[in-house]
C-alpha cells in the first residue's frame with residue numbers, strides 16, 4: 048500500500064470551528080493513520096476582512112479541547128503570527144505570479160462582479176479581458192489565469208484518477224486580487240507545495256478548486272502537484288439541506304462548549320449526525 052508523507056488540516060479563521068470542520072479533521076486523522084502520514088496544521092489568514100484573531104485563537108482552543116494533535120504547524124497564536132502566517136510568504140507568491148506572467152498565462156481584468164454577472168446567465172467569466180491587454184500594473188485589476196475551456200484535467204484520488212473540466216465558475220480564475228494579494232486558489236496550492244503536502248483531504252464542495260489548483264501547479268516549472276493525491280469527502284448538511292457554514296452558530300464547537308458539552312458529548316453528537324453504528328468519544332474512535 049502506498050504511504051503518504053504529509054496531509055493537513057486547513058481551517059479558515061473566518062468563523063468559529065463547527066461540526067463540519069470536526070468531521071473533516073476526523074477523516075484526515077483516520078487517513079493519516081492508515082497511510083502513516085504526518086499532519087500539518089495550516090491556517091490561511093489571507094482574507095483580512097473576514098479573518099479575526101478570535102477565530103485563530105478558537106482553532107487552537109478547539110483542537111486542544113477536543114484533544115486533536117498534529118505533527119507540524121503553529122502551536123499557538125503567537126507562534127502562528129511569528130512563523131506561519133501567509134504574510135511571511137508574500138515573496139513566494141509574488142515570484143510565482145511573475146513566473147506565470149513570463150509564461151504569458153495571466154491577463155489583467157477590470158470587470159466588476161456586477162458586469163460579470165450580466166455577461167453570463169450563470170455568472171461565469173466569459174474571457175472578456177483576455178485580448179484587451181490591460182497593463183498588469185494598473186490599479187484595481189485582477190490578474191486572471193487563462194484556463195483551458197475544452198480540455199479535461201486529471202487528478203489523483205484515493206480511489207483512482209478522475210478527469211474533469213474546470214467548472215465554469217472557475218473559468219480564468221483569479222490568481223492575484225485587485226488589492227495586489229494572491230487569490231485563495233494560488234495561495235492554497237503554493238502553500239501545499241511549499242510544505243510538501245502529498246495528501247489533501249477536503250470537502251466535495253472544493254472539487255473544482257482541486258482542478259483549478261492542479262491546473263495552476265501544472266503550469267509551473269517545478270511541478271510536484273501531480274504527485275498529490277486528493278480525497279473529497281461528503282459534507283454534513285443542516286436540517287434545511289444546506290452545507291453547514293460558520294454563520295450557523297448552533298453547530299459551532301464553541302457554542303456547544305459554552306453550553307456545557309464535554310469533549311465526549313461533541314464526538315457522540317457528530318457520530319449521531321453521521322449515522323455511525325458505533326459510538327465515538329474521541330478522535331481515535333473514528
Ligand SMILES: [Zn+2]
Nearest residue numbers: 156157158176
Ligand atoms: Zn474582465
